[in-house]
Amino acid sequence: MWKAVVTAAVAFALLLCRSSSLDNGLARTPPMGWLAWERFRCNVDCVDDPYNCISERLFMQMADRLAEDGWKELGYNYINIDDCWMSMDRDEQGNLYANKTRFPNGIKKLADYVHSKGLKLGIYLDFGTHTCGGYPGSIKYLQKDAETIAGWGIDMLKMDGCYANVSDMSWGYPDMEMYMNKTGRPILFSCSWPAYAGGIKVDYSVLGKHCNAWRNYDDIQDSWDSVTHIIDWFGDNQDVLAPAAGPGHWNDPDMLIVGDYSLSYEESKAQMAMWAILAAPLFMSNDLRSISPEARTILMNKEVIRISQDSLGMQGRRVIKEHGIEVWTRVIENKAFPSYAVVFLNRRDDGMPYKYSLTLDKIGFEYDMGYELSEVFSGQHYGHYDLKRVLTLHINPSGVVMIYAVPMS
Numbered sequence: 307m308w309k310a311v312v313t314a315a316v317a318f319a320l321l322l323c324r325s326s327s328l329d330n331g332l333a334r335t336p337p338m339g340w341l342a343w344e345r346f347r348c349n350v351d352c353v354d355d356p357y358n359c360i361s362e363r364l365f366m367q368m369a370d371r372l373a374e375d376g377w378k379e380l381g382y383n384y385i386n387i388d389d390c391w392m393s394m395d396r397d398e399q400g401n402l403y404a405n406k407t408r409f410p411n412g413i414k415k416l417a418d419y420v421h422s423k424g425l426k427l428g429i430y431l432d433f434g435t436h437t438c439g440g441y442p443g444s445i446k447y448l449q450k451d452a453e454t455i456a457g458w459g460i461d462m463l464k465m466d467g468c469y470a471n472v473s474d475m476s477w478g479y480p481d482m483e484m485y486m487n488k489t490g491r492p493i494l495f496s497c498s499w500p501a502y503a504g505g506i507k508v509d510y511s512v513l514g515k516h517c518n519a520w521r522n523y524d525d526i527q528d529s530w531d532s533v534t535h536i537i538d539w540f541g542d543n544q545d546v547l548a549p550a551a552g553p554g555h556w557n558d559p560d561m562l563i564v565g566d567y568s569l570s571y572e573e574s575k576a577q578m579a580m581w582a583i584l585a586a587p588l589f590m591s592n593d594l595r596s597i598s599p600e601a602r603t604i605l606m607n608k609e610v611i612r613i614s615q616d617s618l619g620m621q622g623r624r625v626i627k628e629h630g631i632e633v634w635t636r637v638i639e640n641k642a643f644p645s646y647a648v649v650f651l652n653r654r655d656d657g658m659p660y661k662y663s664l665t666l667d668k669i670g671f672e673y674d675m676g677y678e679l680s681e682v683f684s685g686q687h688y689g690h691y692d693l694k695r696v697l698t699l700h701i702n703p704s705g706v707v708m709i710y711a712v713p714m715s
Contacts, residue, residue: 328483332494333518334553335615336587337462339384339428340368340377344526344561344591348390348439352408360390361408362416365427371594373423380611384462384494385420386428386589387413389439396442402431402454417459428462428494429455433478434470443469445478449485456489463493467502475499476512483516494518496558496587506543510550519556519587522547526560528568530704533577534653536560540584541624541632551585551621558587565592565601572705575683578604579649579708582614583622583634609682609710613638613647622647625669630654631662631701635669646671647682648709652701659700666711667693675714682708690714 342360352359369385372378391413393405404413413429420427431451435443444451444465455463465482467475479499486493497517500508505522513520523539526532536559540547551557562581564574581588590605597605604610613636622636632651637644648669652660671677676692688709691697699707 328487328495328514328516328518328554330487330492330494330518332492332554333556335617335619336556336585337384337494337519338381338588338611338615339386339426339590340372340382340594341384341386341388341428341464341561341589341591342368343388344528344563345566345593346591350390350405350408359408360387362404362411365416366419368594369420369423369425372425375594376606377594378424380606380608381615382588382590383424384426384428384589386430386462386464388430388464389432389437389466390441391430392437392441394441396447400447400450402442402447402451412458413455413460414458417461421459426461427459428464428496429458429460430464430466431455432466432468432470433475433482433498434466434468436469438466438468444482445470445474448478448482452482452485453489456486456491456493459491460493462496464496465498467498470502472503475503480516496520505539506546510546514550514552514555518554519558521558521560523559526563528563528566530569530573533563533569533573533580537580537632537651541627541634544621544623548621548623551619553617553619556585556587556619557621559584561589561591562605563591564605565590565594565597570704571600571604572702574601574604575708576651576704576706578607578610579682579706580634580651582610582708583636583647583649585614585616585619585621585636588614604683607683610708613682613710622649626664629660629662631660633664633669643673643713645713646677646709646711648711650699650701650707650709652703652705654703656703659702659705661698661700663696663698665694665696666691671711673713677711677713679709679711682710 417427432443497520501521616638620637626633630653634649636647639645679688
């Protein structure tokens with residue numbers, strides 16, 4: 307009888323641990339940095355392609371660029387390893403270790419190097435039996451792997467969900483969060499649970515108790531179609547997604563592909579603007595060693611970053627969809643007396659800018675004395691607009707106009 311009581315008490319205590327809110331103090335604004343996957347994938351050929359293969363050299367070079375080229379000062383402070391960094395087997399004690407050819411000094415030394423630059427290092431694990439690239443998974447080793455990465459000095463974990471049963475994720479991701487918390491090391495936790503569970507078929511109130519950010523939808527690819535599919539999905543499901551976002555817990559539409567191969571200048575501005583409106587993590591996946599000046603300017607735009615990093619943390623919403631134009635708004639700075647960020651997104655494929663007009667009351671602005679408007683990318687000042695004054699914009703094809711609106715005092 308006494309043994310049964312003790313067992314029940316222990317089980318109840320563990321349940322309380324699992325259900326307690328995530329309390330690592332991290333990601334109070336959407337995290338920012340650089341992530342390898344979209345640009346460098348699972349390239350492990352360091353013989354024929356040493357410049358681009360997944361190796362300690364690649365991550366050290368990207369850390370150098372973040373630290374020395376002005377990115378760190380703007381908030382881009384995570385360097386994140388994705389899949390294919392591991393050896394194909396665990397060691398005799400069941401520990402993960404890095405591929406010894408491509409990471410000859412090990413992950414701890416790489417973390418020390420990244421930290422010496424004033425940056426943070428993120429790493430990748432998979433909840434299932436194997437990673438998406440076929441490397442060892444963590445499902446039977448959650449505590450051991452949490453202790454391993456904490457011992458290496460890891461600052462962020464992206465945990466994928468390949469080769470796992472979705473039904474197991476409801477206990478697996480909370481368990482991993484619990485084990486990481488027990489290490490005493492603050493580790494930002496990015497979960498892939500919703501993406502494998504159908505995006506909106508999870509309880510986001512539970513998810514926010516265990517994860518700092520989560521992937522909801524398909525992996526981004528290097529194409530404008532991929533970007534717009536993600537934008538559409540976030541708009542179509544915003545009533546579920548927007549309330550789930552906030553300081554410490556964010557919806558993640560995946561990486562910024564600005565500076566890669568496919569996006570035009572206008573499309574690059576559009577992705578950056580939309581990710582800021584969505585209060586999304588800003589993880590670039592590009593080659594910082596050779597990024598173009600145009601892409602650099604977009605990604606380093608201080609006003610867009612300021613909107614992204616607004617401490618109120620409210621995710622924006624699509625408020626108009628008509629004639630191939632979408633209007634998205636985000637409340638920033640003060641919920642009771644808000645300023646707004648507004649993106650006018652042109653989904654048309656006309657051969658010229660589209661003329662679009664509206665009044666501010668049509669998009670939910672309410673302050674009778676009106677607002678001062680300015681364009682975020684160009685810096686153009688539009689002046690004072692009351693709620694009924696018509697605002698007319700010319701929006702480039704596949705482009706945006708991004709407005710910052712401040713209420714008149």
